[in-house]
Amino acid sequence: MAVKYTVPRGTQDILPKDSYKWEYMEMVFRKVAKSYGYQEINTPVFEQTEVFERSAGDSTDIVQKEMYRFQDKKGRNFALRPEGTAPVIRSYIENNLGSEGHITKLFYIEAMFRYDRPQSGRSRQFSQFGCECIGTNHPYYDAENITVFWTYLKTLGLKNFVVEINSIGCSECSETYNTALKDYFKKFIFLPNNEISDLVCPDCQTRYDKNPKRLLDCKIPKCKEISKEAPSMLDYLDDKCKTHFSEVQKYLDILKVPYVINPKIVRGLDYYTQTAFEFINYNLGSQNALGGGGRYDGLIKQMGGKDTPAVGFAGGFSRLLLSLINENSFQGDCPRPKYYIVCANDSSANDENVSSKLTKALELLIFLRNKGIYAEFDIEKISLKAQLKNANRLKAHHVIIIGEEELAKNYLTLKNMNTGEQTTLDFDKIDEL
Protein backbone atom coordinates (compact mmCIF):
# COMPACT_ATOMS: atom_id res chain seq x y z
CA MET A 1 0.00 0.00 0.00
CA ALA A 2 1.58 3.19 -1.14
CA VAL A 3 1.37 5.97 1.39
CA LYS A 4 2.38 9.04 -0.51
CA TYR A 5 2.62 11.54 2.31
CA THR A 6 3.69 11.00 5.87
CA VAL A 7 3.91 13.19 8.95
CA PRO A 8 7.27 14.95 9.30
CA ARG A 9 9.80 12.99 11.32
CA GLY A 10 9.26 13.27 15.04
CA THR A 11 5.66 14.47 14.76
CA GLN A 12 2.41 12.56 15.10
CA ASP A 13 -1.27 12.71 14.34
CA ILE A 14 -3.46 12.44 17.39
CA LEU A 15 -6.25 10.19 16.17
CA PRO A 16 -9.81 9.91 17.50
CA LYS A 17 -8.91 6.83 19.53
CA ASP A 18 -6.50 9.01 21.52
CA SER A 19 -7.71 12.57 21.13
CA TYR A 20 -10.18 12.27 23.99
CA LYS A 21 -7.27 11.36 26.27
CA TRP A 22 -5.47 14.57 25.41
CA GLU A 23 -8.66 16.53 25.83
CA TYR A 24 -9.09 14.98 29.27
CA MET A 25 -5.53 15.76 30.40
CA GLU A 26 -5.92 19.36 29.23
CA MET A 27 -9.30 19.71 30.90
CA VAL A 28 -7.93 18.52 34.25
CA PHE A 29 -4.91 20.79 33.94
CA ARG A 30 -7.07 23.86 33.26
CA LYS A 31 -9.23 23.00 36.23
CA VAL A 32 -6.32 22.55 38.64
CA ALA A 33 -4.41 25.62 37.41
CA LYS A 34 -7.51 27.80 37.69
CA SER A 35 -8.15 26.62 41.23
CA TYR A 36 -4.77 28.11 42.12
CA GLY A 37 -5.66 31.40 40.46
CA TYR A 38 -3.73 30.89 37.21
CA GLN A 39 -5.21 32.37 34.05
CA GLU A 40 -4.66 31.06 30.56
CA ILE A 41 -2.39 32.83 28.10
CA ASN A 42 -1.74 31.94 24.46
CA THR A 43 1.26 33.22 22.58
CA PRO A 44 2.22 32.76 18.90
CA VAL A 45 3.94 29.53 17.81
CA PHE A 46 6.86 31.62 16.58
CA GLU A 47 8.76 34.55 18.04
CA GLN A 48 11.73 36.69 17.14
CA THR A 49 14.70 34.37 17.46
CA GLU A 50 16.27 36.70 19.98
CA VAL A 51 13.47 36.09 22.49
CA PHE A 52 14.88 32.60 22.96
CA GLU A 53 18.54 33.37 22.46
CA ARG A 54 18.50 36.10 25.11
CA SER A 55 16.52 34.08 27.67
CA ALA A 56 17.52 30.43 27.41
CA GLY A 57 21.18 31.26 26.94
CA ASP A 58 23.36 31.30 23.84
CA SER A 59 25.32 28.22 24.78
CA THR A 60 22.39 25.94 25.58
CA ASP A 61 21.63 23.02 23.27
CA ILE A 62 18.14 24.35 22.68
CA VAL A 63 19.50 27.53 21.13
CA GLN A 64 22.60 25.98 19.57
CA LYS A 65 21.18 22.88 17.94
CA GLU A 66 17.47 22.42 18.43
CA MET A 67 15.63 25.52 17.26
CA TYR A 68 13.61 25.58 14.06
CA ARG A 69 14.74 28.89 12.60
CA PHE A 70 13.41 30.67 9.54
CA GLN A 71 13.27 34.06 7.89
CA ASP A 72 10.12 35.70 6.61
CA LYS A 73 9.89 37.50 3.27
CA LYS A 74 11.43 40.62 4.72
CA GLY A 75 14.37 38.76 6.12
CA ARG A 76 13.32 38.95 9.76
CA ASN A 77 14.59 36.12 11.94
CA PHE A 78 12.08 33.94 13.70
CA ALA A 79 12.08 30.62 15.52
CA LEU A 80 9.36 28.12 16.32
CA ARG A 81 8.95 28.24 20.06
CA PRO A 82 11.17 25.59 21.76
CA GLU A 83 9.94 26.39 25.27
CA GLY A 84 7.14 28.28 26.92
CA THR A 85 8.56 30.61 29.54
CA ALA A 86 10.34 33.14 27.32
CA PRO A 87 7.27 33.95 25.17
CA VAL A 88 5.10 34.32 28.27
CA ILE A 89 7.61 36.73 29.79
CA ARG A 90 7.89 38.60 26.48
CA SER A 91 4.11 39.05 26.56
CA TYR A 92 4.10 39.94 30.26
CA ILE A 93 6.52 42.78 29.59
CA GLU A 94 4.99 43.88 26.28
CA ASN A 95 1.45 44.05 27.66
CA ASN A 96 2.48 45.38 31.05
CA LEU A 97 0.57 42.58 32.76
CA GLY A 98 2.32 43.36 36.03
CA SER A 99 0.32 46.57 36.36
CA GLU A 100 -2.81 44.67 37.34
CA GLY A 101 -1.60 43.50 40.72
CA HIS A 102 1.59 42.54 42.38
CA ILE A 103 1.32 38.85 41.50
CA THR A 104 0.48 37.62 38.01
CA LYS A 105 -0.28 33.93 37.56
CA LEU A 106 -0.32 32.64 34.02
CA PHE A 107 -0.76 29.14 32.61
CA TYR A 108 -0.47 27.81 29.08
CA ILE A 109 -1.06 24.70 27.02
CA GLU A 110 0.93 24.96 23.82
CA ALA A 111 2.91 23.08 21.19
CA MET A 112 6.70 23.32 21.36
CA PHE A 113 9.25 22.48 18.66
CA ARG A 114 12.75 21.14 19.00
CA TYR A 115 14.90 19.55 16.33
CA ASP A 116 16.26 16.45 18.04
CA ARG A 117 16.54 12.74 17.36
CA PRO A 118 13.08 11.31 18.07
CA GLN A 119 12.68 8.64 20.71
CA SER A 120 9.87 7.44 22.93
CA GLY A 121 8.91 10.47 25.03
CA ARG A 122 10.81 12.84 22.77
CA SER A 123 9.42 14.29 19.57
CA ARG A 124 10.02 17.34 17.45
CA GLN A 125 6.62 18.79 18.10
CA PHE A 126 5.29 18.22 21.58
CA SER A 127 2.65 19.72 23.79
CA GLN A 128 3.48 21.30 27.11
CA PHE A 129 1.51 22.63 30.05
CA GLY A 130 3.07 25.27 32.24
CA CYS A 131 2.41 27.72 35.07
CA GLU A 132 4.32 30.94 35.69
CA CYS A 133 3.91 32.88 38.92
CA ILE A 134 5.35 36.35 38.39
CA GLY A 135 5.94 39.20 40.80
CA THR A 136 7.11 37.70 44.06
CA ASN A 137 10.21 36.17 45.53
CA HIS A 138 8.39 34.77 48.55
CA PRO A 139 9.40 31.11 49.02
CA TYR A 140 5.76 30.17 49.58
CA TYR A 141 5.16 30.68 45.86
CA ASP A 142 7.95 28.28 44.94
CA ALA A 143 6.17 25.71 47.05
CA GLU A 144 2.75 26.64 45.69
CA ASN A 145 3.99 26.37 42.10
CA ILE A 146 5.30 22.86 42.81
CA THR A 147 2.00 22.06 44.49
CA VAL A 148 0.04 22.93 41.34
CA PHE A 149 2.05 20.36 39.37
CA TRP A 150 1.77 17.81 42.17
CA THR A 151 -1.99 18.30 42.51
CA TYR A 152 -2.40 17.95 38.77
CA LEU A 153 -0.61 14.60 38.67
CA LYS A 154 -2.50 13.39 41.73
CA THR A 155 -5.84 14.46 40.25
CA LEU A 156 -5.04 12.49 37.12
CA GLY A 157 -4.39 9.49 39.35
CA LEU A 158 -0.69 9.11 38.56
CA LYS A 159 1.13 7.01 41.15
CA ASN A 160 4.71 6.48 39.99
CA PHE A 161 6.49 9.79 40.26
CA VAL A 162 8.75 11.67 42.63
CA VAL A 163 9.35 15.35 43.22
CA GLU A 164 13.03 16.23 43.42
CA ILE A 165 14.09 19.68 44.53
CA ASN A 166 17.34 21.56 44.72
CA SER A 167 18.64 25.07 44.99
CA ILE A 168 21.16 26.21 42.42
CA GLY A 169 21.60 29.52 44.27
CA CYS A 170 21.65 33.05 42.98
CA SER A 171 24.16 33.97 40.31
CA GLU A 172 26.84 34.74 42.95
CA CYS A 173 26.52 31.37 44.75
CA SER A 174 26.38 29.62 41.42
CA GLU A 175 29.60 31.29 40.33
CA THR A 176 31.43 30.32 43.53
CA TYR A 177 30.19 26.79 43.26
CA ASN A 178 31.24 26.41 39.61
CA THR A 179 34.75 27.44 40.62
CA ALA A 180 34.78 24.92 43.48
CA LEU A 181 33.51 22.18 41.17
CA LYS A 182 36.13 22.89 38.54
CA ASP A 183 38.79 22.89 41.25
CA TYR A 184 37.65 19.44 42.32
CA PHE A 185 37.40 18.01 38.80
CA LYS A 186 40.62 19.55 37.56
CA LYS A 187 42.75 16.65 38.77
CA PHE A 188 40.52 14.15 36.95
CA ILE A 189 40.35 16.08 33.70
CA PHE A 190 44.04 16.97 33.41
CA LEU A 191 47.14 14.90 34.09
CA PRO A 192 49.95 16.53 36.14
CA ASN A 193 51.67 17.44 32.86
CA ASN A 194 48.48 19.28 31.81
CA GLU A 195 47.48 16.74 29.18
CA ILE A 196 43.86 15.54 29.01
CA SER A 197 43.34 12.39 31.08
CA ASP A 198 40.90 9.59 30.41
CA LEU A 199 39.66 9.34 33.99
CA VAL A 200 36.37 10.89 32.86
CA CYS A 201 34.45 10.46 29.62
CA PRO A 202 34.93 12.83 26.67
CA ASP A 203 31.50 14.38 27.28
CA CYS A 204 32.54 15.35 30.79
CA GLN A 205 35.65 16.98 29.42
CA THR A 206 33.44 19.35 27.40
CA ARG A 207 31.14 19.84 30.37
CA TYR A 208 34.09 21.00 32.43
CA ASP A 209 34.25 24.15 30.34
CA LYS A 210 30.72 24.51 29.08
CA ASN A 211 28.50 23.62 32.01
CA PRO A 212 30.39 22.28 35.07
CA LYS A 213 27.19 21.41 36.98
CA ARG A 214 26.42 18.77 34.36
CA LEU A 215 29.52 16.89 35.51
CA LEU A 216 27.38 15.76 38.42
CA ASP A 217 24.75 13.78 36.54
CA CYS A 218 26.89 11.90 34.02
CA LYS A 219 25.72 8.29 33.64
CA ILE A 220 29.12 6.75 32.89
CA PRO A 221 30.13 4.63 35.94
CA LYS A 222 33.67 6.01 36.25
CA CYS A 223 32.38 9.60 36.16
CA LYS A 224 29.64 8.74 38.64
CA GLU A 225 32.27 7.39 41.00
CA ILE A 226 34.32 10.58 40.79
CA SER A 227 31.33 12.89 41.22
CA LYS A 228 30.37 11.10 44.46
CA GLU A 229 33.08 12.99 46.30
CA ALA A 230 32.43 16.29 44.52
CA PRO A 231 31.42 19.33 46.58
CA SER A 232 27.66 19.79 46.92
CA MET A 233 25.84 22.86 45.65
CA LEU A 234 23.99 23.09 48.93
CA ASP A 235 27.24 23.78 50.82
CA TYR A 236 27.91 26.81 48.65
CA LEU A 237 24.61 28.66 49.15
CA ASP A 238 24.88 32.03 50.82
CA ASP A 239 22.66 32.77 53.82
CA LYS A 240 19.92 34.36 51.75
CA CYS A 241 19.67 31.40 49.36
CA LYS A 242 20.00 28.89 52.19
CA THR A 243 17.09 30.47 54.04
CA HIS A 244 15.00 30.65 50.90
CA PHE A 245 15.54 26.97 50.21
CA SER A 246 14.64 25.87 53.72
CA GLU A 247 11.54 28.07 53.65
CA VAL A 248 10.44 26.38 50.40
CA GLN A 249 10.79 23.05 52.16
CA LYS A 250 8.84 24.31 55.14
CA TYR A 251 5.93 25.33 52.93
CA LEU A 252 6.04 22.07 50.98
CA ASP A 253 5.74 20.25 54.31
CA ILE A 254 2.74 22.37 55.30
CA LEU A 255 1.14 21.83 51.88
CA LYS A 256 1.81 18.09 52.33
CA VAL A 257 3.73 17.63 49.11
CA PRO A 258 6.29 14.84 49.50
CA TYR A 259 9.69 15.58 47.95
CA VAL A 260 13.30 14.51 48.03
CA ILE A 261 16.29 16.80 47.91
CA ASN A 262 18.57 16.04 44.99
CA PRO A 263 21.58 18.37 44.97
CA LYS A 264 22.47 17.17 41.47
CA ILE A 265 19.47 18.65 39.69
CA VAL A 266 20.59 21.05 37.01
CA ARG A 267 18.33 23.09 34.78
CA GLY A 268 18.88 23.12 31.03
CA LEU A 269 18.13 26.82 30.59
CA ASP A 270 20.39 29.59 31.82
CA TYR A 271 17.75 31.79 33.41
CA TYR A 272 17.09 29.68 36.50
CA THR A 273 18.13 30.82 39.99
CA GLN A 274 17.65 29.34 43.47
CA THR A 275 14.87 26.74 43.51
CA ALA A 276 15.03 24.05 40.82
CA PHE A 277 12.75 21.02 40.73
CA GLU A 278 11.84 18.04 38.60
CA PHE A 279 8.97 15.60 38.49
CA ILE A 280 10.39 12.23 37.55
CA ASN A 281 8.88 8.88 36.64
CA TYR A 282 11.61 6.29 36.97
CA ASN A 283 9.56 3.71 35.02
CA LEU A 284 9.71 5.80 31.89
CA GLY A 285 13.05 4.89 30.31
CA SER A 286 15.67 7.47 29.53
CA GLN A 287 13.27 10.35 28.86
CA ASN A 288 11.94 10.21 32.38
CA ALA A 289 11.25 13.83 33.33
CA LEU A 290 7.53 14.56 33.37
CA GLY A 291 8.38 18.18 33.84
CA GLY A 292 10.49 20.61 35.72
CA GLY A 293 10.87 24.20 36.66
CA GLY A 294 12.24 26.63 39.12
CA ARG A 295 12.76 30.23 40.04
CA TYR A 296 14.04 32.73 37.52
CA ASP A 297 14.42 36.04 39.29
CA GLY A 298 16.72 37.63 36.73
CA LEU A 299 14.93 36.80 33.49
CA ILE A 300 12.40 39.60 33.29
CA LYS A 301 14.97 42.31 33.78
CA GLN A 302 17.28 40.55 31.36
CA MET A 303 14.53 40.61 28.74
CA GLY A 304 14.00 44.32 29.16
CA GLY A 305 11.33 44.47 31.85
CA LYS A 306 11.43 45.77 35.40
CA ASP A 307 13.41 43.71 37.89
CA THR A 308 10.68 41.17 38.75
CA PRO A 309 11.09 37.79 40.44
CA ALA A 310 9.17 34.74 39.17
CA VAL A 311 8.85 30.99 39.47
CA GLY A 312 7.36 28.48 37.04
CA PHE A 313 7.22 24.96 35.67
CA ALA A 314 6.49 23.16 32.43
CA GLY A 315 5.57 19.55 31.76
CA GLY A 316 5.00 17.35 28.74
CA PHE A 317 1.65 15.78 27.94
CA SER A 318 3.00 12.87 25.91
CA ARG A 319 5.24 11.58 28.70
CA LEU A 320 2.37 12.05 31.08
CA LEU A 321 0.08 10.00 28.89
CA LEU A 322 2.75 7.29 28.51
CA SER A 323 3.03 7.16 32.30
CA LEU A 324 -0.70 6.99 32.87
CA ILE A 325 -1.17 4.23 30.29
CA ASN A 326 1.88 2.28 31.58
CA GLU A 327 0.58 2.06 35.10
CA ASN A 328 -3.03 1.74 33.96
CA SER A 329 -4.09 4.89 35.78
CA PHE A 330 -5.81 6.74 32.97
CA GLN A 331 -9.26 7.74 34.17
CA GLY A 332 -10.84 9.66 31.28
CA ASP A 333 -13.81 8.13 29.49
CA CYS A 334 -13.88 7.57 25.78
CA PRO A 335 -16.96 9.07 24.16
CA ARG A 336 -19.87 6.62 24.16
CA PRO A 337 -23.38 7.24 22.83
CA LYS A 338 -25.88 7.57 25.61
CA TYR A 339 -28.62 6.33 23.30
CA TYR A 340 -28.46 4.30 20.13
CA ILE A 341 -31.72 4.27 18.20
CA VAL A 342 -32.74 1.10 16.42
CA CYS A 343 -35.56 0.62 13.91
CA ALA A 344 -36.87 -2.92 13.89
CA ASN A 345 -38.46 -3.97 10.59
CA ASP A 346 -39.75 -7.53 10.53
CA SER A 347 -41.47 -9.19 7.58
CA SER A 348 -44.89 -7.92 8.66
CA ALA A 349 -43.81 -4.29 8.33
CA ASN A 350 -45.41 -2.48 5.42
CA ASP A 351 -43.80 0.48 3.65
CA GLU A 352 -45.91 3.03 5.44
CA ASN A 353 -44.88 1.69 8.85
CA VAL A 354 -41.23 1.55 7.87
CA SER A 355 -41.41 5.18 6.89
CA SER A 356 -43.20 6.34 10.06
CA LYS A 357 -40.69 4.46 12.24
CA LEU A 358 -37.86 6.20 10.43
CA THR A 359 -39.51 9.58 10.96
CA LYS A 360 -39.94 8.80 14.63
CA ALA A 361 -36.33 7.71 14.95
CA LEU A 362 -35.04 10.89 13.34
CA GLU A 363 -37.32 13.07 15.44
CA LEU A 364 -36.10 11.37 18.56
CA LEU A 365 -32.48 11.67 17.41
CA ILE A 366 -32.71 15.40 16.86
CA PHE A 367 -34.60 15.84 20.11
CA LEU A 368 -31.80 14.18 22.08
CA ARG A 369 -29.02 15.94 20.23
CA ASN A 370 -30.66 19.31 20.77
CA LYS A 371 -30.44 18.57 24.48
CA GLY A 372 -26.70 17.98 24.05
CA ILE A 373 -26.99 14.23 24.48
CA TYR A 374 -24.76 12.01 22.35
CA ALA A 375 -27.22 9.88 20.38
CA GLU A 376 -26.58 7.65 17.38
CA PHE A 377 -28.61 6.10 14.59
CA ASP A 378 -27.45 4.41 11.39
CA ILE A 379 -29.90 4.93 8.58
CA GLU A 380 -28.08 2.41 6.34
CA LYS A 381 -28.10 -0.53 8.71
CA ILE A 382 -31.29 -2.48 8.10
CA SER A 383 -31.36 -5.62 10.21
CA LEU A 384 -32.04 -5.38 13.91
CA LYS A 385 -28.99 -7.52 14.50
CA ALA A 386 -26.66 -5.25 12.58
CA GLN A 387 -27.98 -2.20 14.39
CA LEU A 388 -27.55 -3.76 17.83
CA LYS A 389 -24.12 -4.99 16.91
CA ASN A 390 -23.18 -1.46 15.92
CA ALA A 391 -24.59 -0.11 19.17
CA ASN A 392 -22.42 -2.59 21.01
CA ARG A 393 -19.33 -1.69 18.99
CA LEU A 394 -19.84 1.99 19.88
CA LYS A 395 -20.33 0.96 23.53
CA ALA A 396 -23.71 2.69 23.70
CA HIS A 397 -25.15 2.87 27.19
CA HIS A 398 -28.76 2.35 26.06
CA VAL A 399 -30.57 1.26 22.94
CA ILE A 400 -33.96 2.66 22.03
CA ILE A 401 -35.96 0.24 19.91
CA ILE A 402 -38.75 1.39 17.63
CA GLY A 403 -40.57 -1.57 16.07
CA GLU A 404 -44.07 -2.57 14.91
CA GLU A 405 -45.28 -3.12 18.44
CA GLU A 406 -43.88 0.24 19.62
CA LEU A 407 -45.29 2.09 16.63
CA ALA A 408 -48.76 0.68 17.15
CA LYS A 409 -48.91 1.48 20.86
CA ASN A 410 -46.85 4.69 20.73
CA TYR A 411 -44.09 3.75 23.16
CA LEU A 412 -40.36 3.05 23.07
CA THR A 413 -38.43 0.04 24.26
CA LEU A 414 -35.40 1.06 26.26
CA LYS A 415 -32.65 -1.50 26.57
CA ASN A 416 -29.78 -1.17 29.03
CA MET A 417 -26.74 -2.55 27.19
CA ASN A 418 -24.90 -3.40 30.39
CA THR A 419 -27.56 -5.48 32.05
CA GLY A 420 -29.63 -6.41 28.99
CA GLU A 421 -32.68 -5.27 30.92
CA GLN A 422 -35.57 -3.79 28.90
CA THR A 423 -38.24 -1.32 29.93
CA THR A 424 -40.80 0.67 28.00
CA LEU A 425 -41.41 4.39 27.90
CA ASP A 426 -44.43 6.23 26.58
CA PHE A 427 -43.45 8.27 23.51
CA ASP A 428 -45.06 11.36 25.08
CA LYS A 429 -42.70 11.11 28.04
CA ILE A 430 -39.38 11.28 26.17
CA ASP A 431 -38.46 14.31 28.26
CA GLU A 432 -37.48 11.77 30.92
CA LEU A 433 -34.58 10.49 28.83
Add this chain to the structure above:
RNA sequence: GUGGCUGUAGUUCAAUGGCAGAGCAACGGAUUGUGGUUCCGUAUGUUGCGGGUUCAAAUCCCGUCAGCCACCCCA
Protein backbone atom coordinates in the same frame (compact mmCIF):
# COMPACT_ATOMS: atom_id res chain seq x y z
C1' G B 1 24.48 15.02 16.53
C1' U B 2 26.85 9.49 17.88
C1' G B 3 26.22 4.08 18.29
C1' G B 4 22.89 -0.18 17.90
C1' C B 5 18.11 -2.97 16.74
C1' U B 6 13.80 -3.26 13.64
C1' G B 7 10.38 -2.53 9.26
C1' U B 8 5.58 -8.53 6.16
C1' A B 9 -2.57 -8.06 5.82
C1' G B 10 -6.36 -3.02 9.63
C1' U B 11 -3.29 -4.99 13.96
C1' U B 12 0.10 -8.54 16.60
C1' C B 13 3.49 -11.70 14.61
C1' A B 14 5.28 -16.37 11.39
C1' A B 15 7.78 -18.04 6.80
C1' U B 16 16.20 -22.98 5.58
C1' G B 17 17.58 -17.96 -0.60
C1' G B 18 12.50 -21.92 -3.47
C1' C B 19 4.00 -21.34 -3.89
C1' A B 20 3.80 -14.99 1.38
C1' G B 21 0.94 -17.65 6.27
C1' A B 22 -1.60 -17.67 11.36
C1' G B 23 -4.11 -15.33 15.75
C1' C B 24 -7.03 -11.01 16.78
C1' A B 25 -10.09 -7.36 14.39
C1' A B 26 -13.57 -6.67 10.05
C1' C B 27 -17.62 -8.68 7.16
C1' G B 28 -21.44 -12.72 6.26
C1' G B 29 -24.16 -16.87 8.26
C1' A B 30 -25.95 -20.51 12.18
C1' U B 31 -30.35 -17.06 14.96
C1' U B 32 -36.77 -13.33 10.03
C1' G B 33 -37.76 -8.62 17.37
C1' U B 34 -32.24 -8.42 20.23
C1' G B 35 -25.60 -7.09 20.76
C1' G B 36 -21.40 -9.25 23.91
C1' U B 37 -20.16 -15.89 24.33
C1' U B 38 -19.75 -20.11 20.86
C1' C B 39 -19.49 -22.49 15.99
C1' C B 40 -19.05 -22.14 10.56
C1' G B 41 -17.67 -19.26 6.44
C1' U B 42 -15.63 -14.81 3.48
C1' A B 43 -12.16 -11.18 2.23
C1' U B 44 -7.39 -9.18 3.08
C1' G B 45 -0.58 -7.84 0.59
C1' U B 46 3.84 -2.62 -4.11
C1' U B 47 6.98 -7.80 2.38
C1' G B 48 8.58 0.80 4.07
C1' C B 49 10.93 2.85 -0.55
C1' G B 50 15.05 2.61 -4.43
C1' G B 51 18.98 -0.07 -6.45
C1' G B 52 22.30 -4.53 -6.58
C1' U B 53 23.78 -10.03 -6.20
C1' U B 54 21.16 -14.64 -7.86
C1' C B 55 18.05 -19.32 -12.25
C1' A B 56 15.24 -17.54 -7.93
C1' A B 57 15.14 -12.28 -2.64
C1' A B 58 10.45 -10.91 2.65
C1' U B 59 15.26 -13.47 3.44
C1' C B 60 21.95 -11.62 1.23
C1' C B 61 24.48 -6.57 -0.05
C1' C B 62 24.27 -1.04 -0.70
C1' G B 63 21.47 3.34 -0.24
C1' U B 64 17.25 5.84 1.67
C1' C B 65 13.00 6.82 4.79
C1' A B 66 10.64 5.75 9.35
C1' G B 67 10.17 3.69 14.29
C1' C B 68 12.48 1.83 18.71
C1' C B 69 16.82 1.49 22.40
C1' A B 70 21.10 3.80 24.54
C1' C B 71 24.17 8.21 24.48
C1' C B 72 23.47 13.43 24.18
C1' C B 73 19.77 16.64 25.76
C1' C B 74 15.27 17.45 28.03
C1' A B 75 9.23 17.94 28.31
